[in-house]
Amino acid sequence: MTIAIIDYGMGNLHSVAKAIEHVSPDERVTITRDARAIKGASRVVLPGQGAIRDCMGELERTELTGLVKELLLDASKPLLGICVGQQMLMDKSEENGGVRCLGYMPGRVTRFDDTAVDEQGERLKVPHMGWNRVHQHHMHPLWEGIPTGERFYFVHSYFVRVDDDDHAMGYIDYAGSRAHVATGRDAVFAVQFHPEKSADAGLRLLANFVTWSP
Amino acid sequence: MTLAKRIIPCLDVDRGRVVKGVNFLGIRDAGDPVEVARRYNEQNADEITFLDITASHEARGTTLDMVSRIAGEVFIPLTVGGGIRSCDNIRALLNAGADKVSINTAAVTDPDFVYEAAERFGSQCIVVAIDAKRVSEDDEPPRWEIFTHGGRRPTGLDAVAWSRKMVEYGAGELLVTSMDRDGTREGFDLGVTRAISDAVSVPVIASGGVGNLDHLVAGVKEGGADAVLAASIFHFGEYTIEQAKQHMARHGIEMRL
Numbered sequence A: 001m002t003i004a005i006i007d008y009g010m011g012n013l014h015s016v017a018k019a020i021e022h023v024s025p026d027e028r029v030t031i032t033r034d035a036r037a038i039k040g041a042s043r044v045v046l047p048g049q050g051a052i053r054d055c056m057g058e059l060e061r062t063e064l065t066g067l068v069k070e071l072l073l074d075a076s077k078p079l080l081g082i083c084v085g086q087q088m089l090m091d092k093s094e095e096n097g098g099v100r101c102l103g104y105m106p107g108r109v110t111r112f113d114d115t116a117v118d119e120q121g122e123r124l125k126v127p128h129m130g131w132n133r134v135h136q137h138h139m140h141p142l143w144e145g146i147p148t149g150e151r152f153y154f155v156h157s158y159f160v161r162v163d164d165d166d167h168a169m170g171y172i173d174y175a176g177s178r179a180h181v182a183t184g185r186d187a188v189f190a191v192q193f194h195p196e197k198s199a200d201a202g203l204r205l206l207a208n209f210v211t212w213s214p
Numbered sequence B: 001m002t003l004a005k006r007i008i009p010c011l012d013v014d015r016g017r018v019v020k021g022v023n024f025l026g027i028r029d030a031g032d033p034v035e036v037a038r039r040y041n042e043q044n045a046d047e048i049t050f051l052d053i054t055a056s057h058e059a060r061g062t063t064l065d066m067v068s069r070i071a072g073e074v075f076i077p078l079t080v081g082g083g084i085r086s087c088d089n090i091r092a093l094l095n096a097g098a099d100k101v102s103i104n105t106a107a108v109t110d111p112d113f114v115y116e117a118a119e120r121f122g123s124q125c126i127v128v129a130i131d132a133k134r135v136s137e138d139d140e141p142p143r144w145e146i147f148t149h150g151g152r153r154p155t156g157l158d159a160v161a162w163s164r165k166m167v168e169y170g171a172g173e174l175l176v177t178s179m180d181r182d183g184t185r186e187g188f189d190l191g192v193t194r195a196i197s198d199a200v201s202v203p204v205i206a207s208g209g210v211g212n213l214d215h216l217v218a219g220v221k222e223g224g225a226d227a228v229l230a231a232s233i234f235h236f237g238e239y240t241i242e243q244a245k246q247h248m249a250r251h252g253i254e255m256r257l
Helices: A013-023 A035-040 A052-061 A065-073 A199-211 B033-042 B057-071 B087-096 B105-109 B111-121 B159-168 B190-199 B213-221 B241-250
Strands: A002-006 A028-032 A043-046 A079-082 A107-111 A128-136 A150-156 A158-162 A168-174 A177-185 A188-191 B006-014 B048-052 B078-081 B100-103 B126-134 B144-148 B153-158 B173-178 B204-207 B227-230
Touching: A002 A013, A002 A035, A013 A028, A013 A199, A013 B057, A013 B087, A028 A035, A035 A065, A052 A065, A107 A177, A128 A177, A150 A199, A158 A177, B006 B033, B006 B204, B006 B241, B033 B048, B033 B057, B048 B057, B057 B078, B057 B087, B078 B126, B087 B100, B087 B111, B100 B111, B105 B111, B105 B144, B111 B126, B111 B159, B126 B159, B126 B190, B144 B159, B144 B190, B153 B159, B159 B173, B159 B190, B173 B190, B190 B204, B190 B213, B213 B227, B213 B241
Parallel strands: A002 A028, A002 A043, A043 A079, A079 A188, B006 B048, B006 B227, B048 B078, B078 B100, B100 B126, B126 B173, B173 B204, B204 B227
Antiparallel strands: A107 A158, A128 A150, A128 A168, A168 A177, A177 A188, B126 B144, B144 B153
């Protein structure tokens, strides 16, 4: 079995690869932009880091947009989106003056309000950086063994809001906004946080992904 | 508010070995960074920062190898700082498994480098180190300036204005070190921490001067820091990260326990 991490030039893929190798020593983990290798893999990870315009642009430039759209509709192939890899699944992001995304899940990507303050009157920082509690909204095989309210590591300024409640798997409340930090539909699960950097909880989620048969 | 404040142990690394703290006790002679990172990870550290003090350019490969080995078994964020001057440096570190890089002197000599790095790799992985020293007299309104070269060289830059500029240029986080307090164990300079934290929208890490656990509490509560960085109180085995977290939580600070 091969797990392909799609390398379209954005993001730190090595952390993701190392974490998946750690939880599934028997699988082959490959970082690739080769369409045949990605098609041949049994599972796929769509990472993403930085600005969404660049991520969408690089996906286009590496001629992988069509393939990723195909993969999203393939109900037999589990796909995990991480960080901007989650945001890219929405219709549209308001970042960089508005960027059209892959349109797999109805929803949008907006920015946290950096003028919001907490109960003590302290300003809430943007980017939202650090360990926050993720509340599980719907049951999902990827939550197996992870309690609701568990902390995961985040670093982002923009967040996802899906239109369809069925797609919202987990959320946080930050700076006056509810962010859907875990979303899922069919064989696709996508998270805003970094499971590869979220210690035991993150490794458990990756282990669940590796054994998930949707 | 559920976002936890962070505790970040910091290791000084020279040619791939920990050189400060741990070896003084004789417990770990020239400690292996992988071993130390593993220990802090077990103690529930929220992130780990490495300060690469390797002087020679040739020895940088050892640092990359170290980062790669740590990233293979410690699954929390890793920041590497020290001597980062080019996007190639950053790319090599990120490829080795670092999550963030901390830019110090190069930001002062060439602010555009911060802009370029943030454009290329995203603000989320660009930390700018602010080394500040108080330059005002006791009876004046407090003012801090940026110093480089370990606090020896003044730059004439106002620390608060400089911090704002670095955020405009794309810094995703600021590591604020008081050069007056560094190594004193008298606690953070809460004035400069608060002044910068209030001036910018991005998270601020307080650093320099921690001698006990109350200092960590003050860094967050009075200094307004989002994370606290310390070295010697953890290296010498005085406190574990877990003890520090419990202490902060008892003082009403949201922590990941």
